[in-house]
Amino acid sequence: MILKTTNLKKEVLSGNSPLVILDDINFELEEGKSLAIVGPSGSGKSTLLGLLAGLDTATSGEIYLNGNALHDMDEEKRARVRKDNVAFVFQSFELLPGLTALENVMLPSELKHSLDAKKTATEYLKRVGLNDRLDHYPRQLSGGEQQRVAIARAFACEAKLLFADEPTGNLDPKTGEKVSDLLFEVNAETSNALIVVTHDLELASKCDEQIDLNEGKTV
């Protein structure tokens, strides 16, 4: 079991009254499996992803990520869990503009004090078809290429669980399809678990499992 949630709830204050964003979320994900979280805008998809990845804290409930009780941890401990277990692909790529494609992909390895950061990064960039773009800065790359760099960076984390937040949301359908194919291909090679938040039902259909969210609840 790579991920398990129990009675997960997220509540925020809207003005003076509490607003429930997520309520009673329960699911489990096996290692190597993929899960799609779908639902209309405002249904709580991104909030759920934030909680599952340990980027945010729940109001109540439990989250176990690779056996780590995220709900009992402070930010420093969660950061350590993220470093060892989690990788991300964002809708808006979130590359560091001042770093080249290679340097962006080197980041996770650097954080793990790996001596092979450059070698690993080069290999993953090659794997996503960007071996001729290593020294390009994000602004010199197209949207599709930037997302491929982001995918390479995510796999360079060599994490057990990959989170992808609307990975094709900023791309045209053709590029989007290529990027999603690549994501699933590389994921299959690494036998990682994958959680995808998406509006795209075709992308969701590629996953092993699916959670439908509506107004913060599973349907």
Place this chain on the structure above:
Amino acid sequence: MMALLLSFKLFWRELKSGQLNMMLLALILAITSVSGISLFTDRLEKALQLQTAEFLGGDIKFESNEELSREDIVRIEELDLNLTKMVLFASVVASETEMQFSSIKVVDNSYPLVGEITLEPSSKNQQPDKGNVWLDRRLLDLLKSDLGDTIAIGDADFTISNVVLSEPDRGSNNYAFAPKAIIGISDLSQTNIIQPGSRVRYSYLFTGIEENLKSLNELFEKIKEPGDRITLVNDNEGSLGRAVERSGNFFLLGSLLAVLMSALTIGISSQKFSRRHISYVAILRSLGMSSVNLKLLYSYIFLWLSMFSLFLGLSAGWIIQNAFTNILKSYFPTELPAPGLEPLYVSCITVLLCLIGFVYPHITKLIQTSPLSILRRDQDSSLKKYYLYPVTALSSMFALLMVYTGQLILSSVLFLGIISASVLGIAIIMLMFGKRTQEGLGASSSFKLAWSELNRRKVSNSVQVLAFMTAIGMSLIAYTARTDLMLTWESSVPNDSPNNFAINIAKDELKPIEEFMTGSGIEVKDFYPITSAKVKRLSPPDSEEDLLIDRSFNMTWTLNLPDNNLIKEGVWFDESNKKGLSISDEIAERYNLKVGDNVTVVVQNDEVDTFIQSTRTIDWESFSPNFFVIGHPELFTNSPATYITSFYIPEEKTKIISEFIAQFRTVSVLSIDEIIKQVTEIIDQVSKALEVILGLTILSASFLAISTLQDGFNLRLHQAAILRTLGASNKLLQRSILLEFSFLGLLSGFLAALLAQGGIYFIETKVFEVAAQFHFDLWLLGPAAGLIFVGVSSFILISSITKKSPKEILFES
């Protein structure tokens, strides 16, 4: 019209949403400090001027041995000024048992023009009634008299009605320090003292509007005869004139530094504003809005912003200066005058210059944003190489310097100083980090990450270093200038400086006086012979006739160079350099006398042929005997002279003066305790004002440094969130930021010390006109301030960033 309405709507919405807070706050703070300082300094300067006027007794004083002619009086009356006339002379005052040589001051019905005379028993009278005399406490003691007793001055008898505790114009007249009696002008003729040939000094004091005072001064310059003297309220001569001038310079410097830092703060805020508005402009352009309309739209937004911030800033400035003046109010004997309109103009001009120089280029750049920016979330594509900002920012910085100093040389030196230190700072950063030495971000350790950030952010770090350098450097300049001023003043009034002068000492009294003083435990300084001498230049360069310089100088002869005198040119007397004269550099300059010129000194009926052997710089602010002309003693062995000496008598031993006067009746003792007290009081007040202004300068500096830091951290927010998402610990980020910014702080502090040392050198030599010093403390304070302030602030900022969850930053941006 559409742009006007839209601009107001946008401005109002931005204001309500809080998006404009930073920019608005920066502008308001800038205007607050500018208006606060200028309103406050305006009032303070006016109050100081008033107090100095009180010390002098008026705005202009004209002294002469002759009364002004009827014709001159008529011309003066046309100028519509307030006038008081005093007659001053020395005479013997006799009580029933004692006689005392005293200073007599005769006042008219307009006396005093400025301030009030304080009497005991207290009285509202400002002039003695007919037949009455007012004495100072010392004269009353010397005459062994009491209130109500009768004394004689010349042929007239007077009743002692009051004791004078303080008089406003005590610093103004020649006999101010002698035991004093004041009588009314209607009693003067009955004394029969003033006869043809009597040594009398007529003193005329004036107050009125500046323009008319200027005309009066011009008139006096025309009618002035040898021996006449004109003193203006801000005359450089004397401690007080200098104190006011120098404090004025410091106020100006304080405002200037605050304005420059505020301008830079506004520049940083407007850069943030335009960065945030790139997508607005891109959308509006893609919807077809023309460049002209966009320009209009943003001009209007800034017009609203200016008006809004001017209103709030000026109000806050007014409140602040009111609070400051309330604190200082008790130190001023008179009500603080209302400020003029000038601070308002200065604030408006400052806002205009700041907007043109520091906001306009960002807005121009913003308007050039391509509509493509909304398609590619790529802000950098619109950030083309842009040279307008440095040009307008530097020009408006220079214009601000000119507005505040009104001096081309001072402005140019400050401007070039800032530019040179900036170039040096950039050069150091480029030399240290010009070549990238490592690949990747160096996120494996905090040291590597800090080093890599220093490497990668060369340009933005340079800007930050320059801003920190300016903030720290300007604060150091203000701090050192204040310390300099305080030290100069304090050293001009040392605690044990002589507070009494004995004059009119005959040669055969020297020894008995020395014995008397030594017996009383009083240390006597040197005895100087003193006489009045005229100098005749032989063979002047452009005339065949000898030229008699049209005034008499106080002259002495001694082998010892007096304290507070420095040889400027030539050499002081020694075995091989005899038979010459040493003259003050001011006389040398005024009468074009040079070392080596042959001159004849006329002392009474004797003529001595000699030459100029040296020129001296004299510290006229020191309270010790100073002489324009000093001769070699061998030249004047037979010249008639009396002697002068000075000594310090502590408060508890003041009775010695009465005993001294009783024993040496022909010697006059002049006490300068009162003048020292008054100067010390004024220095204390001014130093409080200096502290307030220093505080405001440091506040502006802190604001500049904090906004620079905040701007830098906004750019790092995104990076920190990504790194944390990838598992970087808060410790790694905090430590690397602390290391990076401590280095930047240290470098900025070092450059700031350099900037301050250069600036202070110029201020010392050209503005305050004191000897330049090397300030070791700057080289410790600068780097320490940089390290501590920048390091600690950055740690606080990064800690506030790491408190936010990365999801909040990334998912909601």
